[in-house]
Amino acid sequence: MVCVDLQGKILWENKLxxxxxxxxxxxxxxxxxxxxxxxxxxxxxxxxxxxxTFSVYSGSKGAKTPLLGGGLDNLLYLPLSNGxxxxxxxxxxxxxxxxxDTSNSHATKQKTTYEFLACTADKQTFYIVYGEKKGGYRLAxxxxxxxxxxxxxxxxxxxxDLITGEDGEIFATVTFKKSNSSNRSGSQSTGxxxxxxTILKGKIYSFTREKNTGPEWEYLIKESSELSVAVQYKSKTxxxxxxxxxxxxxxxxxxxxxxxxxxELASPPAADPQTERIYAGGSEGDLYAVNxxxxxxxxxxxxxxxxxxxxxxxxxxxxxxxxxxxxxxIYDNYK
Numbered sequence: 022m023v024c025v026d027l028q029g030k031i032l033w034e035n036k037l038x039x040x041x042x043x044x045x046x047x048x049x050x051x052x053x054x055x056x057x058x059x060x061x062x063x064x065x066x067x068x069x070x071x072x073x074t075f076s077v078y079s080g081s082k083g084a085k086t087p088l089l090g091g092g093l094d095n096l097l098y099l100p101l102s103n104g105x106x107x108x109x110x111x112x113x114x115x116x117x118x119x120x121x122d123t124s125n126s127h128a129t130k131q132k133t134t135y136e137f138l139a140c141t142a143d144k145q146t147f148y149i150v151y152g153e154k155k156g157g158y159r160l161a162x163x164x165x166x167x168x169x170x171x172x173x174x175x176x177x178x179x180x181x182d183l184i185t186g187e188d189g190e191i192f193a194t195v196t197f198k199k200s201n202s203s204n205r206s207g208s209q210s211t212g213x214x215x216x217x218x219t220i221l222k223g224k225i226y227s228f229t230r231e232k233n234t235g236p237e238w239e240y241l242i243k244e245s246s247e248l249s250v251a252v253q254y255k256s257k258t259x260x261x262x263x264x265x266x267x268x269x270x271x272x273x274x275x276x277x278x279x280x281x282x283x284x285e286l287a288s289p290p291a292a293d294p295q296t297e298r299i300y301a302g303g304s305e306g307d308l309y310a311v312n313x314x315x316x317x318x319x320x321x322x323x324x325x326x327x328x329x330x331x332x333x334x335x336x337x338x339x340x341x342x343x344x345x346x347x348x349x350x351i352y353d354n355y356k
Contacts, residue, residue, distance in 0.1 A: 022046060022056060024069060027336060029350065033069030037061065039076055044087035047097075051110060055097055057089035062099050062108055073112035077101060090142035090149070096165055098147040102135050105147070107167055116167040121151060138181040141191070146170065146230050148191055150181040160193055162230060171233030182250035186272065189230060190237070194248040194261055196223040223248040223263060227275060238275035242268065249289035252330075260290045260299050267301055267311055279315035283307075289330040293339075296353050300339060302327020308341055310353060319355050323347070 022043060024032045037043050037058045044057040053072070054065045061076040077099075090098040096115065099106040104119025121135055138158060140149040145165060152158030157177050162170040175181070180196040222243045226236040242248060244264035251261040251270075258278065259270045265286045269278040286309075288302035298318060299311045304326045310318045325345040332340040339351040 022054070022065070024067075025348065027334070027338075027350075029348065035065055035069050035071065037063055038071055038074050039063070042085070042087055044089055047089055047092035049092040049110065053110070055089060055092055057087035057099060059087055060101060062089060062097055062112070064110075064112060075099075075106075075108050075112045075114070077103075077106065088137050088140045088149075090140040090147050093142070094144040094165065098140065098142055098149075098163075100137050100140060100149055100151065105149075105163065105167065107165070118163065118167040118169075138178070139183045139193075141183040141185055143185045143189075143230075148183055148185075150175065150178075150183065150193070150195075160226075160228070162191075162228075162233075170230070173228070173233075173235060180247045182248075184251055184253065186227075186253055187256045190272070191228040191230070192251050192253070192259060192272070193226045193228065194223065194251055195226070196247045225251060225259065225261065225270060225275070227272070240270055240275040240277065250330075252290055252292050254292040254299075255294065260292055262286050262288065262290055262301055267299065267309075267315075269299075269315060281311055281315045281317065283309050283311075283317065287326055287328045291331045291333050291339075293333045293353070295337060298353065300331040300333070302329075302331065302341065302343075304328070306343065308339075308351070310355070319353075321351070323349055 022035045026032055039058045039061040041059045047055045052067050056063050061074055063074045064072045088100055095110050097108045104117045106117050107115040109115055134153050135151050138150040147163045150158055150160050158175045159172045161172045164170055175195055177198040178195045179198050182194045184192050224239050224241050226239045228236050242263050246264045248263040249261050251259045253259055259272045261268050265282055267281045285303040285305045287304040290299050290301045292299050297313050301309050306323045306325050307320050309320045312318050323343050324347050325343040327343055329342050334340055341349040
């Protein structure tokens with residue numbers, strides 16, 4: 022993990038004390054940074070000093086890219102194959118939810134084949150997509166006491182991303198496994214399956230925390246490549262990328278607002294409320310700026326592929342990371 026100031030100077034670098042892969046950092050309200058390893062959580066202060074590490078025995082592994090949820094309401098959620106760990110912001114164990122599958126609650130040996138694709142959390146609930154490669158995946162909602170609220174069957178998917186909405190919604194984007202037979206998700210699918218011999222692509226779903234009767238809405242996106250994580254803009258619009266298109270979707274009812282094709286699109290989008298533009302990167306190094314009407318305003322070519330979402334900084338600048346390891350600071354002054 023590298024900390025860079027707004028002038029591009031590296032302030033410090035840090036590694037996990039437990040070694041191994043590091044997941045996406047979470048920045049807490051107490052000015053601490055929390056990162057997950059394959060079986061651990063570490064707190065780092067903003068000056069780069071490590072303060073505590075919570076570790077589970079090495080035989081309990083999590084996702085290939087470690088996942089961590091929370092950072093708010095004094096609770097962190099660490100999903101591992103043997104169960105979900107609740108840890109407070111002092112690094113102390115609070116509870117463990119095990120097993121993941123309630124049908125195995127009386128088994129002497131728990132499954133260790135669970136895989137985790139995505140997770141997120143708000144102040145009340147932790148959400149996770151988990152399952153087995155051969156058995157399909159489900160979305161689960163778990164409260165901060167470690168109790169299941171509901172689960173929803175997603176089916177045979179290869180990718181998933183989750184975000185919490187500004188009005189308490191949960192938005193899930195999933196990409197389905199290519200198949201010659203029907204793929205069905207949930208119990209109330211509307212347009213979620215195709216006839217035998219076709220391929221189901223991807224979907225975006227909207228759920229609410231309280232209801233366990235399935236999604237509020239779902240929208241099918243016919244793209245052969247993976248869908249990106251969605252970003253919400255002013256509570257009304259969701260933006261996501263899939264294939265070579267940027268999509269704008271109404272977050273209230275799931276209807277398509279517009280679709281804008283972009284050359285060799287590769288990154289998730291970012292939305293800037295000040296410029297009222299959406300930014301995304303391509304595999305040829307192109308950075309795109311698109312307006313609220315779905316029209317490209319400008320593009321700029323950087324030194325290599327842009328596969329991570331641009332960051333809209335609090336100072337009004339864009340920060341863009343390329344696969345060559347370059348970090349760009351860019352100002353959108355186009356009128």
